Every structure is written in structure tokens, then in C-alpha cells.
Amino acid sequence: MSEAVISENATKTIQTLCESITQAIENLSPDREFITIGLSGGSLIKQLSSEIPNYKSRLEKYIPKLRFIFCDERYVPLDHEDSTYFGFLSNQFFSILNVPLENVYHIKADAPTVDECARDYETRMKSLLNKNGGFDILLLGIGPDGHTCSLFPEHKSFTEGLNSTNIVIAVHDSPKPPPQRVTLTFSYINNSNYLFFCAVGDGKADMIKRILIDRDLSIPSANVRPKFVNGVLKWFIDQPAAKALSS
Numbered sequence: 001m002s003e004a005v006i007s008e009n010a011t012k013t014i015q016t017l018c019e020s021i022t023q024a025i026e027n028l029s030p031d032r033e034f035i036t037i038g039l040s041g042g043s044l045i046k047q048l049s050s051e052i053p054n055y056k057s058r059l060e061k062y063i064p065k066l067r068f069i070f071c072d073e074r075y076v077p078l079d080h081e082d083s084t085y086f087g088f089l090s091n092q093f094f095s096i097l098n099v100p101l102e103n104v105y106h107i108k109a110d111a112p113t114v115d116e117c118a119r120d121y122e123t124r125m126k127s128l129l130n131k132n133g134g135f136d137i138l139l140l141g142i143g144p145d146g147h148t149c150s151l152f153p154e155h156k157s158f159t160e161g162l163n164s165t166n167i168v169i170a171v172h173d174s175p176k177p178p179p180q181r182v183t184l185t186f187s188y189i190n191n192s193n194y195l196f197f198c199a200v201g202d203g204k205a206d207m208i209k210r211i212l213i214d215r216d217l218s219i220p221s222a223n224v225r226p227k228f229v230n231g232v233l234k235w236f237i238d239q240p241a242a243k244a245l246s247s
């Protein structure tokens with residue numbers, strides 16, 4: 001099932017996203033010992049952190065079950081301003097929800113190389129896979145170039161992300177700084193139960209049209225599709241990002 005929800009502005013978009021995350025957790029909870037939630041970086045960090053306090057009381061009873069992973073991460077120290085983990089920490093996301101930090105799976109940033117970092121992250125990810133062999137809820141962003149996670153268009157990360165049998169791969173030369181990153185691959189992304197994309201602002205409008213109308217598979221984000229009949233793909237878009245959809 002694929003659906004696009006267009007809201008009038010960024011705030012309403014994030015509210016709708018948080019409502020859907022909460023409902024997904026409520027739906028999954030009876031069947032799950034734990035629920036894995038993949039977090040993306042970039043603009044999503046501030047947006048989610050500012051809205052999540054409004055969902056705290058509904059989420060409270062599920063917090064012990066939640067396990068947070070990162071859909072991609074930059075290979076920088078954990079207190080570096082480019083680190084997605086640091087971004088969520090400094091925006092109080094985990095402390096607002098009272099998430100114990102041992103339930104947040106971050107990279108070993110002191111691994112000697114980005115390749116070793118990816119292998120270590122994958123080993124720890126394996127214990128979190130759901131019965132489909134993926135994750136429960138992935139919150140995905142999209143860059144103005146159509147990248148998602150650290151899977152970039154016309155780049156080795158994209159072809160490797162499509163073809164690799166690994167859960168996590170290393171990126172050595174990301175076109176967007178910082179250059180060294182780790183990222184989930186498509187087979188595991190697409191094995192997930194709920195795939196929620198968030199796109200706000202007119203900088204994303206061209207890509208949204210090319211993905212949702214033209215179905216242009218040269219764009220990494222267009223290759224995110226649940227493999228399972230009960231998998232959900234939902235796009236949360238504000239009007240500026242949706243402006244090219246009606247033309």
C-alpha cells in the first residue's frame with residue numbers, strides 16, 4: 001500500500017507523521033517483544049524533536065519496547081555536529097521520551113575504518129530484524145537530489161545499495177559532506193513494515209513529482225517500496241513540496 005498525505009505546511013506535516021508513527025507503534029505492539037524505529041538525519045531531526053513532546057503521553061507505555069536505529073549515519077565522532085546521533089541527543093529527542101540510551105543503537109564511531117564501522121553496525125542490527133527480515137518503522141528523509149539514507153543518485157552507494165546482500169554498507173565519498181558514512185541497503189529498507197517518508201519545502205518539489213508521478217527509478221528514493229503485501233509506504237508532504245504534483 002502506498003499513499004501520499006499532503007498537509008498545508010511543515011508543522012501540520014510533522015504532526016501527521018507523528019500521529020502515524022504513534023498509530024503504527026500501537027498496531028505493532030501486541031505482536032512484538034520490541035519495536036525497531038529507524039531514524040534519518042538532516043532536517044528530520046529538529047522537526048521530529050519539536051513535535052514529539054505532544055505524543056509523549058500516548059507513547060509512554062511503549063517506550064520500554066522501542067529500539068532506535070539510524071537509517072544512515074555519518075562516520076564522525078558521536079559528539080560531532082554532523083552526527084545524526086548527536087543531533088537527536090542535542091535536540092532532546094530521547095530525553096523527552098525517557099528512552100534509555102542503551103536502546104539507541106548508534107555506530108561505533110571509533111571503529112578504525114568506515115568499513116569496519118559498517119560491519120560492526122550490521123552485526124548489531126541483526127538481532128533487531130522483524131519476521132520479514134527488516135525493521136518495523138523507518139522514518140526516511142529525501143534530499144533535494146533524491147537521495148535517501150546515504151544512497152545517492154548516480155553514485156556507487158546507489159548501485160551497491162540496490163545489489164548488496166548486506167544490511168549496512170560503507171560509503172567512502174558521499175557527494176554531500178561528510179564523505180564517510182554508513183547506510184542501510186534497499187533489501188532491508190524494503191523488508192520493513194512501515195516506511196514513512198517526510199518531505200517539506202519547495203526544494204523537494206521536483207523530486208516528489210519525479211518519484212510519485214513519473215516513477216523515475218534513477219532516483220534512489222523511488223526504489224523504496226515495501227516487499228510485503230502488508231507493508232506500508234506513506235509520504236508525508238507539505239504543499240510547497242507537493243507543488244509540482246498537479247501541473
Ligand SMILES: O=C1O[C@H](COP(=O)(O)O)[C@@H](O)[C@H](O)[C@H]1O
Pocket residue numbers: 039040041042043044071072073140141142143144147148149150176
Ligand atoms: O544527508 C542526509 O540527508 C537526508 C536528507 O536530509 P534533508 O536535510 O534534506 O532533509 C537524510 O534523510 C539523511 O539521513 C542524511 O544523512
